[in-house]
Amino acid sequence: xxxxxxxxxxxxxxxxxxxxxxxxxxxxxxxxxxxxxxxxxxxxxxxxxxxxxxxxxxxxxxxxxxxxxxxxxxxxxxxxxxxxxxxxxxxxxxxxxxxxxxxxxxxxxxxxxxxxxxxxxxxxxxxxxxxxxxxxxxxxxxxxxxxxxxxxxxxxxxxxxxxxxxxx
DNA sequence: GCCAACGTTGGC
DNA sequence: GCCAACGTTGGC
Numbered sequence: 001x002x003x004x005x006x007x008x009x010x011x012x013x014x015x016x017x018x019x020x021x022x023x024x025x026x027x028x029x030x031x032x033x034x035x036x037x038x039x040x041x042x043x044x045x046x047x048x049x050x051x052x053x054x055x056x057x058x059x060x061x062x063x064x065x066x067x068x069x070x071x072x073x074x075x076x077x078x079x080x081x082x083x084x085x086x087x088x089x090x091x092x093x094x095x096x097x098x099x100x101x102x103x104x105x106x107x108x109x110x111x112x113x114x115x116x117x118x119x120x121x122x123x124x125x126x127x128x129x130x131x132x133x134x135x136x137x138x139x140x141x142x143x144x145x146x147x148x149x150x151x152x153x154x155x156x157x158x159x160x161x162x163x164x165x166x167x168x
Numbered sequence: 169g170c171c172a173a174c175g176t177t178g179g180c
Numbered sequence: 181g182c183c184a185a186c187g188t189t190g191g192c
Contacts, residue, residue: 017177017178019178043187044187045187065177065178065179066177066178066179070178070179125179142184142185143177143178143184143185143186144178144185145176145177145178145185145186145187147177
């Protein structure tokens with residue numbers, strides 16, 4: 001009997017927060033092959049999402065936080081699934097976490113994403129709050145600090161429509 | 169295991 | 181700078 005076909009699922013949408021002062025969409029676009037590791041996530045919930053749920057081909061909205069106009073500015077795609085975040089082992093890194101590893105292995109992991117589009121119309125937080133179709137989107141909830149958030153297919157489709165992505 | 173203190177996030 | 185929300189830490 002032939003091996004069962006690998007379970008296939010549709011690509012999911014995610015939202016990834018980043019402070020543009022630290023790492024912006026432009027920084028991703030300027031990275032080699034427009035690809036970067038999403039390092040420095042130090043929250044278990046966010047880690048678990050990346051480790052257990054992120055699959056190749058999933059689409060990630062890049063959200064700029066802690067800036068003048070917080071909002072979604074572009075789209076990236078998962079090009080490498082979860083693997084150890086070596087910055088946790090590097091004392092010179094801002095993300096060094098000496099308590100995070102056991103037997104030389106860190107509990108933290110990361111994925112790599114490649115830029116896919118810049119939004120012609122960045123979808124600002126203020127605009128999303130006014131958009132009935134985005135009701136229930138996690139980033140709009142009070143105190144939603146999670147840096148990695150799931151986005152439903154319907155919300156993802158609407159954000160793409162509003163953002164008018166320009167391929168990069 | 170409880171919970172107070174403290175630190176961080178992030179919009180405003 | 182303020183402050184609400186929430187995660188982590190550590191004493192007990």
